[in-house]
Amino acid sequence: MKTIAVVGGGxxxxxxxxxxxxxAKAQNIDAQFILIEKNDYVGGKIHTVTTDEFAMEVGADSIVARHPGVLAMxxxxxxxxxxxxxxTGTSYIHTxxxxxxxxxxxxxxxxxxVESLMQSTLLTEAGKERxxxxxxxxxxxxxxxxxxGHFLTSCFGDELVTKxxxxxxxxxxxxxxxELSIASTIPYLLDYKKQFGSxxxxxxxxxxxxxxANDKxxxxxxxxxxxxxxxxxQSLTKTEVLTNVQLELLEKKGEQYALYLSNCDIRYVDEVVLTTPHDVTRRFFNDDALQPYFDGFRNGSAITLYLGYDVPDAILPADGTGFIVSHNSSLQCNACTWTSRKWKHTSKHEKLLVRLFYKDVHPRYEEFKAMSDAELVRVAMDDIKMSLDVTDEPTICEVTKWIDQMPRYDLAHxxxxxxxxxxLxxxxPNVVLAGCSFYGVGVGACMQNGREIATRVISTIS
Known part of the structure; x- marks a missing residue:
């Protein structure tokens, strides 16, 4: 019987x-599975925090519906x-x-x-002509x-891209x-340019x-x-789920691998799927020759804050779902989702719930990173006051710091x-990489990657 370990319960x-x-069931393959997860919950960057009034996604807040296999699963x-x-509704840019x-x-x-281009209130006539x-x-x-960035600027000019x-x-x-490649962002744009000339x-x-696909x-x-x-x-009936347990070292032992765990256990397995972030994954190997291969990966950071208010969601613009901040805005955040408007289930009594994002591309990010939660809340309240004219004190605040935990798909990725x-x-052999550090950003992409990796692994033991 083969034993397969998956490290990371995202x-x-x-x-x-x-x-x-x-x-394995369909092919009548005799195998056993182990999941090793350091947290006391599964989901990784999927994590919902709830109060009596609000539901807040402190990581990813949704799944792209049209991504292959999502709705079927x-x-x-x-x-x-x-x-x-x-x-649905209008997304805004604050400038x-x-x-x-x-x-x-x-x-x-x-x-x-062309009609959409001409409708933009952000561009000058010269910018539209370009x-x-x-x-x-x-x-x-x-x-x-x-x-x-260079590709879009070549096609549309600097003004449309910047603004x-x-x-x-x-x-x-x-x-x-x-610093991001076409392949890792919107590759079909190049296909359109090649096929249609535009x-x-x-x-x-x-x-x-x-x-x-546009409405929902x-x-x-x-x-x-x-x-x-x-x-x-819960659906995993053949998997031993280990939570609150970390992998500390992976070591090759003949045809198998020894997994040294934080609970002092050692597991011997035939296949290993590593779904952890690259900076975590590198620590599993005591191999100096391997470490330089991890040096080329890059991470970004973001701080997110939820503010919940005892005021009606109806104070928001009637057709809006949130805004993104341009380079010439006085706001400190990079973006703000009007969560209670975009996701009705997040506010039981239609009270205002907003989520603000402060990313490492912001000039003041290092200052924000050093702030206490209370100081960050004050910054966020000022942004809400300036953008929505809400001066009330929030009834709930939820601060999450994703420091060096956002994979960045640069040109060398x-x-x-x-x-x-x-x-590897x-x-x-039989140690496989998976997950957002390596194969795609977004919940749907990670779901697809997980299932594709599974097919590869099963094919090696069948």
Whole structure:
């Protein structure tokens, strides 16, 4: 009987185990599984904090509904009746003391039609004219390994990218657009440019696909995202789940691996799936030759704050769901989600709940990082006062610091990952990397990666 260990009980590890159990049963494979998770709960960056009034996602707040396999897995787990979808409405950019709506027919701030471009209140007429050159200027030099920032600037000009696209896209991918590759962000834009000669024309040709997915893009659950992670874990009938236990050392022992655990236990296994962040994963190996392979990975940081108020959510702009902050705003946050508006299930009595983001791209980030929770709350309250004119004291505050825990897919990421994978294949066969540090940002991408890795692992033992 083969023994397979999964290290890390986030959504990647959970989905890997779910798929391995399913395939092992279908193929009548005799195997046993172990999950090793350092926290006393599963889910990793999926974690819901609840009070009598509010539900707050301190990590990821939703799953992209159209991501392959997501809704099918929800059905398999019997959670379809628990699903909730995001409320739709206008997203804003805060600039020069005002909220400007991002045109609805856009994605990541990128106009999907000429009409959408012309509707923008953020651009000058000259900026719009420059952006229209996308329609007539072909791509002759860019590949998917190039910078998404340089590519978009080449297509649309600096004004559209700086004022409308960068605030959105930098927020989603937690990095500087000029240090992120096309491949790791929106690779299909280059395909559109190649096939149609224009990004805008590419969107117009695929209008039906985007319109179908546009209204209800994201899902969560009535009891929060944690309920989904917990349900996946509960479905694992052939897995020994170890929580409050850390892997301290992985050592090759003949054809197997010895896993030295923080509870003084040693487990001998045949296959290991490491879903932990790269800076955690590197500590499992006592191998000086391996360590340089981890040096090329980069992490970002973010501080998030929830403020809940005893005032009605109705004070918000009628059609809005939140805003992103531009470079010339007086606000200190990078973005603010009007959570009680976007996700109705997060506020039992329709009270105002907002979530603010302070990221390491902000010039004052190091100052914010050193602040106490109380000091951060005061900064956030000032931002809410300036942006929404809410002067009440919040009834609930929830501060979460994700310090060096946000994977950053810079231009060297894929090359760095592939070199590490090649080294492991030679020196540590049957040790597999998975998770957001290596294979994709977002819950849906991690779910897919976990299940794909499971297929690879099962194929080696079948």
């Amino acid at each position: 959504i990647t590890g959970l989905c890997a185990l779910y798929e391995m159990e399913r395939q 929800v059905e398999e787990l019997g959670m379809a009746q628990e699903l909730v979808y995001n409320e 020069n003391g005002e909220l400007h709506g991002i045109p609805l027919n856009s994605t990541f701030g990128i106009p999907m039609s 952006a229209l050159q996308d329609v007539t200027t072909p791509n002759t030099t860019f590949t998917k390994d190039d910078s998404i 409308q696209i960068a605030p959105v896209l930098s927020g989603v991918y937690s990095g500087n657009l000029y 990004i805008i024309k590419g969107f117009e040709a695929n209008r039906e696909k985007f319109e179908k 893009k994201f899902i969560s659950f009535k009891r929060g995202l944690s309920s989904f992670a917990e349900r996946v874990c 894929r090359k760095t990952r592939d070199a590490l994978v090649d080294y 294949a030679i020196h540590y």
